[in-house]
Amino acid sequence: MSLSLHPTLALHPVPLDPGLDPEAVDATAALRQAQTALDAFGHATLVVSESRGLRLWQTALARQLMRSYFPDAPDVAVPPELMAWIAREALRRRGGAESLTFTVTRAPKRLNFALHPMDEDGDSEGQWLLVLREASETALLQSLMQAHPTLTARESEVLYWVIQGKTNRDIGEILGTSPRTVHKHLEHVFEKLGVETRTAAAAMALGKVRGGVVA
Template sequence: MHSLDRTISDIVLIVDDIPENLALLHDALDEAGHTVLVATHGEAALQRARQSLPDVILLDAVMPGMDGFEVARRLKADFVTQHIPIVFMTGLTETEHVVAAFAAGGADYVTKPIRPPEVLARIAAHVMNARQMRQARTALDAFGQATVAVRAADSRIVWQTPLARALLHSYFGNPESVAPEELLHWIAAAHRARAEHRPPSPLLFAQAQKRLLASFHDQTGDDEWLVVLREENDASAVESLIAAFRLTQREAEVLYWVVQGKTSKDIGDILGSSPRTVNKHLEHIFEKLGVETRTAAANLAMGKMRGTQG
């Protein structure tokens, strides 16, 4: 989406319609080693934020046309930019502006006349927080944890890892900031099951050879739920068994259904073979895996499959 290199420096977007303010802040931030972008009105700010995904936005509260509060509301309503911390710049005596700034989604504010050392300190703190959040989400994805935080009261997705976003889009094609109905129903049902000391069903959605499973990770607030998603895919599981144990396609399919607890007759029905043919495949599978029982084969296979589903 953008070619700016944030490994070299943090990116700061300054939004102000007064050239003197822009010049003062630009010079101070540039000298401190930040990459500085500027916008002189609301529309330009929205466009630049979406294109460049700055690490923090310094936003003037009062501007002609679209004011800073409306800019902030739009940034926070857009999933692509809602994670970016916004530091408002407001007049010293305008208390109602401070209240409005936080209501619009601001993370902090600095008062005019602007003092560059204070601005630099605030920016450093918010950039660090934002980076830690990004790293946490990236780490969750790296461990196969497709994680989504949902606020049940208004059906909003508070945040989600890229892997969770891809899964939700793949299964439900939903808008990025709104939780799909299926997930909200699952949360409600799982919440009831917990209250009644029953294990909640992990199945969220099934289609053809794929299933999307869900489990509670934690409750992050009074009405916010952290849900971990996991995809089970018959085809990818079979592929992983072929690769892990050097099985033929049909042997891997038989082993896959053994893991699912199916009998030789069940497997024959599923694959269009006789139970005798299935048992012949099982003999070859046992030999290749170095085991003697279906249970031992299933346990070995399950370990390999678990590493590929998620």
């Protein structure tokens, strides 16, 4: 399998000329092998240029996920919201801090991004490796419904997004309803769970799911 490379940055075969630096030849060959291995084993990874806002290369799975979550972005471009996160996290990494993940939600799934430097000593001149992992919300949502059978399907969905830290406005946008309707659902959730706050509702719900307790 081959990687999708930006045409202006694609790696070209290096002739085994005796005059070439053997270390350069080895490094180029090793990079090609690494790219092919990532693609062959189904890893979703891509390398971006911080200064140019471009994907320098990406595996087939990474390209597929990017198309799914960012349908309006060209295949070689880095979407603005993702680029803004990369810039922030690059500063954190240069300052010695661990970077945070970036998450894009397309209910019931979400795509998580983790940022890694291209080498151990730094960011390889503004190039960063992104590892993409897709997760499904279905399992947790089903567990919530089983642990709290008195909740309706919609109330369980609202509770799920409360656990994820979403506001009523956020939840309304995700579920295609108004913040006022979300608030009414939350009132019913609080009443059925016997709690008064979002934090208490989230803690109780997660406690039952993780503890395997079914109401």
